Amino acid sequence: SKTSPTVYLSNLQGKHEELHFSSMAEALSFTSCVDGYYQVLVDPTHYLCRDVVSNMRLMYARLHCFTNISETRLKEYVSFQPTPLHQCCLLRRCNTEFESFYLSLWQQLQTDKTFHFKIHRGENKLFGIFGLGASYTFQNVEELLVALDKNEVCEDIKTDVFMKHRIYPSIQGKQLHFLIISTWKTWNLGQIWPTILILIINRRYKFKTMLYPTKHTHSYIHVYKPTNKLVMVRTLNEMDLYSNQRKDLLNESYQESLKILSKCGNHIHVITWFGNSSANKEVLEYSNFGSVTAYMFKRAKEIVATSATWLMQVIYQLTHIMNYLEERNLPHGRICGERLHLFREDPWIKLADPEVQVDLDETKQNNPKIVPNLLPPWLPCEFSEMCSTTTQWKPTLAGDKWSFAVTVCEILMAAADFKIDYDLPQISDVQKNCYMQSNPAPIHGWLNGIGKTSLATLLRRCWDKFPPKRPSFRIILQTVSRILRSGESEKYETVVSNTGNAIFGHRKIEIIFSIEFPQEFIFRDKDLTFRQLLGEGQFGTVSLHQYCPSETASSSGHSTFAVKRFKPGENKFQSHVEIIRELQTMISLKHEYVVELKGIALPSNGIVMEYLPIGSLYNYMINRKKRKAPFKSITGDLYRYLYQIAQGMVVLQELRIIHRDLAARNILLAADSNSNKMKAKISDFGLSRSLPSHQEEYFDAQIPLLPIKWLSPECYRNENPQFNLQSDVWGYGVTAYEILDNIPDTLYEMQRDELVKRINMGWKWPKPKACLDDHAWMYKMMLKCWHMKPEERITFPEIVRCFQKYKTE
Numbered sequence: 001s002k003t004s005p006t007v008y009l010s011n012l013q014g015k016h017e018e019l020h021f022s023s024m025a026e027a028l029s030f031t032s033c034v035d036g037y038y039q040v041l042v043d044p045t046h047y048l049c050r051d052v053v054s055n056m057r058l059m060y061a062r063l064h065c066f067t068n069i070s071e072t073r074l075k076e077y078v079s080f081q082p083t084p085l086h087q088c089c090l091l092r093r094c095n096t097e098f099e100s101f102y103l104s105l106w107q108q109l110q111t112d113k114t115f116h117f118k119i120h121r122g123e124n125k126l127f128g129i130f131g132l133g134a135s136y137t138f139q140n141v142e143e144l145l146v147a148l149d150k151n152e153v154c155e156d157i158k159t160d161v162f163m164k165h166r167i168y169p170s171i172q173g174k175q176l177h178f179l180i181i182s183t184w185k186t187w188n189l190g191q192i193w194p195t196i197l198i199l200i201i202n203r204r205y206k207f208k209t210m211l212y213p214t215k216h217t218h219s220y221i222h223v224y225k226p227t228n229k230l231v232m233v234r235t236l237n238e239m240d241l242y243s244n245q246r247k248d249l250l251n252e253s254y255q256e257s258l259k260i261l262s263k264c265g266n267h268i269h270v271i272t273w274f275g276n277s278s279a280n281k282e283v284l285e286y287s288n289f290g291s292v293t294a295y296m297f298k299r300a301k302e303i304v305a306t307s308a309t310w311l312m313q314v315i316y317q318l319t320h321i322m323n324y325l326e327e328r329n330l331p332h333g334r335i336c337g338e339r340l341h342l343f344r345e346d347p348w349i350k351l352a353d354p355e356v357q358v359d360l361d362e363t364k365q366n367n368p369k370i371v372p373n374l375l376p377p378w379l380p381c382e383f384s385e386m387c388s389t390t391t392q393w394k395p396t397l398a399g400d401k402w403s404f405a406v407t408v409c410e411i412l413m414a415a416a417d418f419k420i421d422y423d424l425p426q427i428s429d430v431q432k433n434c435y436m437q438s439n440p441a442p443i444h445g446w447l448n449g450i451g452k453t454s455l456a457t458l459l460r461r462c463w464d465k466f467p468p469k470r471p472s473f474r475i476i477l478q479t480v481s482r483i484l485r486s487g488e489s490e491k492y493e494t495v496v497s498n499t500g501n502a503i504f505g506h507r508k509i510e511i512i513f514s515i516e517f518p519q520e521f522i523f524r525d526k527d528l529t530f531r532q533l534l535g536e537g538q539f540g541t542v543s544l545h546q547y548c549p550s551e552t553a554s555s556s557g558h559s560t561f562a563v564k565r566f567k568p569g570e571n572k573f574q575s576h577v578e579i580i581r582e583l584q585t586m587i588s589l590k591h592e593y594v595v596e597l598k599g600i601a602l603p604s605n606g607i608v609m610e611y612l613p614i615g616s617l618y619n620y621m622i623n624r625k626k627r628k629a630p631f632k633s634i635t636g637d638l639y640r641y642l643y644q645i646a647q648g649m650v651v652l653q654e655l656r657i658i659h660r661d662l663a664a665r666n667i668l669l670a671a672d673s674n675s676n677k678m679k680a681k682i683s684d685f686g687l688s689r690s691l692p693s694h695q696e697e698y699f700d701a702q703i704p705l706l707p708i709k710w711l712s713p714e715c716y717r718n719e720n721p722q723f724n725l726q727s728d729v730w731g732y733g734v735t736a737y738e739i740l741d742n743i744p745d746t747l748y749e750m751q752r753d754e755l756v757k758r759i760n761m762g763w764k765w766p767k768p769k770a771c772l773d774d775h776a777w778m779y780k781m782m783l784k785c786w787h788m789k790p791e792e793r794i795t796f797p798e799i800v801r802c803f804q805k806y807k808t809e
Contacts, residue, residue, distance in 0.1 A: 007031055028052055059142055065101070066092035091145075094118075098244055101141055119144060205233065205283070213237070215373070216250060216356040221286060231274065232286040234355075245368065246360040253373075257353045258282065260330055269321045271341060271350045285350070292349055293337035296414040306415040309484075314340075314347050315408055316480045321351045322404055323473035326397050333357040333395025335403035336378045337410045357395055377440030378403045381465060384435070398467035402440075405462035409441035437689075438463040455479055521599035523547065523608050528563060528601055534615075540566040540686065544611060561598055564607040566686075586685055589655070593648035595668060595683040609683070614671070617641060617680060618664040621743050631742050635770045638739050639778070641667065641680040643803040648682045649732065649796045653725050656691040660723060662731040663710050664738050689723065708752055710734045713759055713788055726790035732799070733785025734765065740778070741768035762788075777806055 005027035009017040021027040032052040050058070059065075094100035100120040118130035119141060127144050128136030138144040204225050211219040211232070219234045236254055239247045261273035261284075272285040289295045292314060299306060318340060325332060332339075334354030341350050354373075361369045372393040376384055380402035383393040434440055440463065443456045458479060461471050528545040535542045542564045586597035586607070598608040614620065624634070645667060652659060659682070666684040687706065706715070712730035714722055738747055747765075764786050771779040781802050784794040794802075 009034075059140065060093075063091055063142060063145065065141075066090060091141075094120075205231070214355065216254075216359075222283075230286045230288070232284045233281045234284060235281040236356075243360075243362060246362060249358060249360050249370065250356055253357045254355070257355055257357060260325075260332065261353050263328065263330060264324070267321070267324060269317055269324075269350050271352045273353070284352075287341040287343050287350070289342040289345070291338050292340040292342050292347075293410060293414040295342045296411070300415060310347060311412060311415060312480065312484055314349055314411055316477075316484055317347070317349050318351075318404070318407065318411075319473060319477045319480050322400060323477045325400070326473045329397070331395035331397050332400050333372070334374050334378075335400050336374070336407055337414065340407070340411075354395075358393065374403070376435050377406050380467070381435065381438065381440075381463075382467060396467070398470050401462040401467075401470040401473070404473075405459040406441045408459060409443060413442070438465055455483065523561075523599050523601045525601050525604050525606075528561070528606075528608075531560070534562060540564055560611045562609045562611045563601055564609065564686075565604060589651065589657075589685075591648055591651045593644045593679065593681055594651065595681045612668045612670045612681065614669040614678065616665050616683075617667040617669055617739065618743065620669055621664070621739070625742065631769065635740075635775075637677065638770060639775070639803075640677070641669075642736055642739065643800070643807075644680045645682060645735070646732070646796055646799045646803065648680075649728060650800060652682070652688075653728075653796055656725070657685075658689050658691065658723050658725060659685065659728050659731070660687040660689065661707060661710070662728055663707060663735050664743065667735075691725070709747060709750070709755060712790065714790060716756065724790055726793050726795070729785050729790075729793045729796065729799075732796070733782045736778070736782050736785075737765045737768050739768075740770040742770075744768075777802070 005021045005024045007019045007021070007027050007030060009019065019027075019030065021030065028051065031049045035048045035052050038048050053061075090104045092102050092104065094102060097120065100118065103117040103119065105117070119127060120130060122128050122133075122136035124136055126136045127138040127141055128134075129144075135144070138147065205222040206225055208221045208223055208230070211221060213219070216237055217234050218237060219232055222231050222233045223229070224231050236250065239250065242250070258273060261270065264270040266272060274283040274285070276282060296306060322332075322335070332351070332354055334357055335351075339352045339354065341352055342348070343350055356373050358370050359373055361371045370392060372379060372383060379393075380396075380399040383399065438460075443459055455476075458471050458476050461469065462476075464470050527549050528547055531544040531546055533541065533543050542562055545561055545563045547559045547561055586595075586609075589597075595612070596610045598610060600606065601608055624631075645662075649659070649662070661684060662682070666682065668681045668683045669678045670681055672679045708716060710731040712727045714724070715727055734747075738744070741747075764783060767779045771782075781794060781799065785799075787793045
């Protein structure tokens with residue numbers, strides 16, 4: 001009655017509730033609150049009570065208009081319809097522009113083509129169809145649709161396809177959980193439409209403390225009174241200062257994020273979503289340990305070892321979750337260590353929802369842009385501005401594979417108290433090049449050594465620049481499962497020292513390396529006794545050490561090794577990456593003419609190599625020049641060394657490794673056990689780079705740090721210096737000139753600018769002293785190494801055949 005207004009609430013179970021109010025204003029206020037709550041959390045297109053809804057929303061419902069739905073979501077909706085939508089229209093509001101609409105038309109089911117016609121306000125503030133200037137004459141969308149139905153908009157376009165009765169309804173065959181009915185309307189329940197809305201009673205939860213806020217959300221710990229369990233309550237931040245367009249985008253992204261949890265049900269490795277509180281807050285499962293990476297950083301700081309098997313269990317569970325999402329075609333869009341929560345220490349992890357996947361960059365007011373809430377290196381390269389892409393970001397399964405591989409590396413590095421930290425926007429050249437070359441994070445050598453199909457190989461494939469080539473999570477899951485079943489990870493023990501790390505300032509960086517190598521590859525610094533400094537370069541030093549294991553009583557059997565240590569630099573990430581790269585390169589090289597890696601020294605992270613007392617070929621020849629020893633007497637040896645170097649470079653190129661620093665100073669001489677002669681060995685892989693199978697070039701901006709006199713022209717002529725496998729062929733030719741001309745002074749005295757100018761004019765290094773008479777063929781082969789175009793240069797296998805040919809003759 002009008003004297004005592006009553007509001008009825010009804011749900012699907014047939015239960016009804018009567019609420020009496022003292023005035024009509026109170027009744028309408030309450031009804032408006034519940035109706036608004038429903039529109040925000042459940043369905044912005046429809047309403048529960050006609051008496052409190054706005055005229056604009058009534059019009060949207062009357063026109064069956066989809067509200068704030070993207071084109072991608074529209075396609076998903078259409079694909080699940082039980083009846084075909086050919087010859088139908090869908091009217092939807094634009095999710096990025098206020099008061100803009102699209103009419104999406106399916107004309108032919110066989111061709112599966114969709115046409116989108118934009119409807120918006122023109123300069124005259126009236127509605128019309130984009131591109132049809134004469135159509136901007138309508139006060140609202142409904143008037144325009146009526147005119148389209150009557151074919152009164154424009155004679156130049158056939159508009160009968162827009163007939164009003166063909167607009168497909170936005171909800172078909174679904175029911176709501178509850179319905180609000182006022183007393184002055186006929187109570188006719190009819191069809192009650194259900195939703196996924198789960199209401200939480202606020203009084204059952206007691207506030208305990210606040211968690212650290214994020215960019216878009218605030219989180220709190222509450223106690224659920226009936227069970228005394230802790231839960232996390234989360235809400236979006238206040239958005240008063242945001243534009244309407246940005247508010248709508250963030251709200252939509254937040255709701256899409258929660259749908260991932262609702263679609264996953266009660267999966268054992270996905271955080272449980274309990275529902276919504278009456279204050280528009282989400283109630284989620286809470287973990288006492290926090291994220292996996294935060295937990296591991298804490299353990300590392302407390303000097304607690306993390307076993308390889310424990311890490312493999314975490315990787316397995318993460319892969320299990322991703323395979324589950326892939327099978328259900330549910331892209332996450334924000335896979336990173338922060339979204340993985342640890343619930344048990346044995347371990348047991350669960351994936352959280354992405355919270356807010358996108359944001360609106362409004363720095364350029366005339367051209368606001370949707371940007372991902374995900375940064376490099378987790379952000380897939382196809383959506384990154386650093387890779388000059390124009391693709392607008394959206395969550396994809398292929399993108400999740402990229403982020404997954406980075407997260408695996410992040411977890412392994414967290415065990416060593418070391419973060420993958422891209423300092424945006426002032427990102428370093430090393431980080432930028434790694435990212436652009438599909439190598440966004442270091443993959444540790446430990447992963448190369450386990451599994452029939454290397455797990456490291458699969459992770460690298462996850463970074464393929466062509467998304468369809470990235471492996472499925474099922475394949476990765478099979479590989480990880482096989483590793484755990486076989487117990488291979490148990491061979492890799494974690495060794496932790498109580499001493500700090502002098503190079504990087506991180507106490508546990510050694511954990512990474514102790515995981516990477518079996519025990520026989522690990523040397524303790526306390527067991528290595530310094531003897532003398534062997535050499536020093538721009539990036540590091542090489543010294544002679546005697547290895548005396550503390551558990552060995554006698555001095556018999558003690559070995560000597562060469563230990564290379566990088567100099568501490570300002571960029572800790574760069575130094576760390578360089579060590580990992582050189583280790584990964586050397587551990588994969590097993591060849592007679594390549595220096596052998598023995599292991600790693602901990603905790604200083606020195607690279608332990610075989611000791612070759614004769615030293616470098618450069619020093620050997622310089623000493624002979626100082627003694628004025630006859631050059632012709634060693635000419636035959638020099639040709640043999642060049643032949644051996646070429647054989648070693650063939651092996652490097654088979655592994656797709658670019659050395660980038662091939663010179664006499666990096667060729668070491670060793671005694672040949674099969675003869676009384678010496679043999680050459682390629683060393684110093686500090687500047688080497690490994691090319692992925694799909695990539696033919698490597699880009700690097702650090703040219704001033706590289707030995708330019710041995711570099712090919714493509715490495716310094718362009719704005720984006722590029723290296724390829726044939727770049728080393730040019731360097732080999734310069735090394736051959738250096739050796740066969742008895743270390744000429746002109747090579748070292750020529751200035752950089754003069755050399756570049758000469759090379760660009762077609763100048764070549766002159767014929768060396770040892771290429772006269774019977775060895776004239778050698779200089780012809782060197783000239784083939786110096787073609788300006790890489791593809792025209794001779795290859796290393798051809799160089800080896802050339803030596804074999806003239807050797808037999």
